[in-house]
Amino acid sequence: MKHMTEEDLIAYREGVANERAGIAGHLAVCEECRAELERIEAVLAALDTLPVPDPGDDYGRRVWQQIAPRLPEKPKRWWRPWFEAKRLGALGAVAAMLVMAFLAGRITKRDRTSTTDVVGNREQIRERVLVVAVGEHLGRSEMMLVELSNAAPRDPAQKQVNISAEQRRAEDLLDENRLYRQTAMQEGDTALANMLDELERVLLDVAHSPEEVTPAQLEKIRQKIEAQGILFKVRVVGRELQERQKATTPAPAQHNSSRESERNKA
C-alpha cells in the first residue's frame, strides 16, 4: 500500500489538501498513516497551548484613544492623491524620463550599421537617462531624510514636532521610487533595485507617520532610519551614479560587478 507523504498529511490537517477525500479514505484503512497524522497533531496541539494575553475588554476603546489624535481629518479617496498637482508634476517628470530612456533605445535600434556599437550606444543612452533621473531622486531622498533626522521642536517647551512637510515629500518620492525600482528590476540592476526597495520601506514609514510627533516618536523614526543604514546606502549609490553620469563610455563589465559588490556591502 502506498502511504501518504508528510506533506499530504500536513495539508490535510491544515485543511489545504487538494485530494481531501482521497486522503480521508486512505486514513480510514491505514493505521500507519493515522499514527503519523496523530504525531503531527500532537505537535500542533502542544503549540495550541501557547497562550495569547487578553488585552482586556476595553482594548478597542484604548486603541481608539491612542490613534484618534494621530488620524488626519478625513481619509483620502483612492483617486485623490493621484490628482494632486504636485504629484502629477513629479509623476509626469518621471514618466517623461522613462519615455526618453525608452525612445533612446528605440531610435538607436533603427540604425543597424554596426550592431555592437549600436547596442552599446543604445544601452549607454538608456542607462545615462536612468542614471540622471535616479541620481536626482536619491539626492532629493537624501535631503528629506537628513532634514527629518535633524528635525527638532522650534521651542524646547513644544511637545510636538511637525513633520508634515517631510511626510508630503516622502509621499511624492514614494511614487517615483516605485517606478525607478521597477525599471531597475527590468534593466537587471538588482543591486539598485534592492537599495530602492529598502528606501521605499523607509519612505513608506515616513509617509505613514502622523503629521505631528512627539520627540520620542521622532527619535524612533530616526533610529529606524539609522538602523537600516539607508542614508549611507543612498549616499554611496548616489555618488556612484554621479560617477557613472560623468563617464562618457560605458564601464567594462568587471567594473560593474565590483560596483555592485560595493553596493551590496553598503
Place this chain on the structure above:
Amino acid sequence: MIRMQPSVENTQAIAQSDVVAVERTLAGDRDAFRVLVERHSHNVFRLAYRMTGNRQDAEEVVQEAFLRAYQKLGQFAARANFGTWVYRIAANYAIDRMRQRKKEEARKVEPARSEQGTENDPVSLVHDAAPTPERLAHNVELRKHMEIALAALSHSERTAFVMRHWEGCAIEEIAAVLKSSSGAAKNTVFRAVQKLRLALQPFVRRGTEARAMGTES
C-alpha cells in the same frame, strides 16, 4: 484552529455594518471609524501577538494597522471585508516589525529577553489548577522549545503558519500577504509545520511519556 468562526448570518451582518461604517468615515464621520477599531482590535491584536511573539510589538502593530487602514480607506471602498483587509495590513506591518526587531536584537550584546518581565512569558500565563513539579517543569521546558521553534521560522513561514493554523485565513489571503502564489503559500505552511514538528516532536513525545510516568508514581 483556534479562531472562533462566527455564523454566516453574523459574518454577513458585520461585513454589511463595516461597509456602512467605512462609507460614513469616508464622508467625514470620524466616529464611524471608531466602531471599526473597537470591533476588530481584539482579532488584530491576537494575530499580531502570534506573529511578533510579544505584547509591546503586537500593540504597536494594532495601532499602525488601523492608522494605515484609515489613511488608505479610500482604496478599500470596493473591497468586500474590512476585517480581512485590516488583517492583511496588520500582517504586512508585523512582518516589517519582525524584520526590524531581528536587526535590533542582532545588535544587542545581551539576550533580547533578559530585560522582559514575566508578563510576556507564556509560562506565567498558564492556568493550571494543580501543577505537579514534573508537569510544571515539562511545561516550562516545552514552552521554551515552542517559542524557540517559532522564532526560528522565517518571517514568511511564521506568518503563513499563524494565519493558517491559528487564524484560519484562506490560502489566498496568506498568498496576498506573502506576495506569492497560492501554491507557494501552501508550501510555506507545509514547511513551517514540518520545521516545527522536527524541532518539537521529541519534546512532545517525551512529555507524554513523562506525564504517563507521573500518573503512575
